[in-house]
Amino acid sequence: MIVDIKNCVRIMKKDWKTTIKNKMILLPMILLPQIFSLVLPPLMLIGVLIDPEGIIAAFGNQEQFISLFNIPESYNQYLIGAEIMTRMMILPFFLFIPTFTAIIIASDSFAGEKERKTMESVALLPISKMELIFGKVLTAFIPAMVITFLSFIFLGIEINLMFLSHLDGNILIFLDPIWLLSVFVLTPTLSYVNILITVIISSRSKDFKSAQNISGVLVIPIITLMFMQMFNPAFMSPLMIIILSAAIGGVCLIFMDLANKLLDIERLILTL
């Protein structure tokens, strides 16, 4: 099926104009990433600044972490503690950012059109169902990615500033392959599939709120990931991230086709 990307972009631009003006979407979209990237990490890391040995010991054997995480020899106790904490706790929390952002925006995709009574006008546009779906996906995907990347930059700056006096020429998280793969490979695929699922849910929900509530289940895989990482420090290896991303990418292809089949314009119009 041929998708005219210009049509998708037109849908996306219109959605941005209407979405940005909706406080129910805008406020959580601004606040939640700040909580997960700027508020929670310093609270988690403050213990490392006070008692790095104690924090490292609470997680396990220091030598085991050094070899498992390929921690450079130049790292002092503070940086080792920060490295363990960011990988074990902050990274899984960070994955909530693209998930939440995606859910917030994508919940409005079709349920919002229904609520605004504009669904019929959209259905009458000379665009295919796939163009409409892809436009809705882009509406959520681009802000989710921009917010995630910005959050990563701010988080990195914040952590490096916290440990500034202990850095000794080292840089935390910005050059860490696990972080880089997570932010630039895993996050986009994870966001994309979450958005697709939320768009499907939105098309079958009666309003934005119920779409958002149902889409809340999408945080379950992230929570699972968080626990797996907490109980098995070796879980989030570069290879595992690549495998996970590829698997999610495959799921994306299946869901794109499924979204096209499940988007029932007739039902959307008749339930206005």
Place this chain on the structure above:
Amino acid sequence: MEAAIRVENLTKVFHNKKAEPENREIWALDSVSFKVEKGEIFGLLGPNGAGKTTCIRVIAGILKPTSGTAYIQGENINQFQSHLLRKNLGFLTENHGSYEALTVKENLAFFGSFYEIRNLNDRIEDVLKQMGLDGRKEMKAGKLSKGQKQRLAIARTILHEPEVLFFDEPTSGLDPSAALKVRNLIIRLKRKNRTLFINSHNLEEVQKLCDRVAILDQGKIKRIGTPSDLSKELWDTQEMTCTLKTPVSSQIEAKLASLDYIKHFRIEDNKIYIHSNDVNETTPPIIKELVNLGAEILEVNRTRHSLEDIYLKLMKNEIEWGK
């Protein structure tokens, strides 16, 4: 020449799983067939729930027919990709369907961007002027009155100058002067050889605008034709009234009784009420006979059945049920 719209045995059945088994199937359209010629204004009348909106939604390709099909400018809605077919359609929905958070101009720019419109900005200015909204282009659509929202929706419908336009209740919510402007716009569109399909409850408006009408009830077409054809179909005779200067003489009475094209007549002092099959055809010879007999005619009135009479006669059962 290919009809602008050709509908063949179009059937649409909705399924309500929650209803009692005998009421689960709702036949919104039941083998509906008609043609709308290019440049024609066609009116679809019917009570609420008759299937009018479903009919135009199916033709526009946003609802799938259960069976049957429709052709728009020769393209089968079931075979052609319906979204491409919509490039040449204008569709005024019952709901104004504009984005309230966007300005009037932003709304038109969004909808217009999907069509190949040269100088979209100029075209937007032009339709805003036509619809009397040029002073409100920077206003949020949500701040417009109900009538202004309807005018914005009409502006959106005509923006890309489609060949075929569907208007669902075009003057709903408009004040009389705005409604008149919309009717004038419809007439201008007809002059440009556009095909218009109007769903309306406003019988007077339909009578003024439409070349032909179809009356839909419970998903079935009850009658289709010009208002005058329908009148002939539904009433055996039509009435003309002739007022004379003096009381009607016995000579005139005898002459009228001898004319075979007069079905029956009655006399009340200086007035004669004459019934014939077609008053348009019988009026001139009757007047000629009266003048030959020396009658001085003050006034001649031909009573035509309005679309409202036609509609009410066809919907008699429905109206009685409503009582």
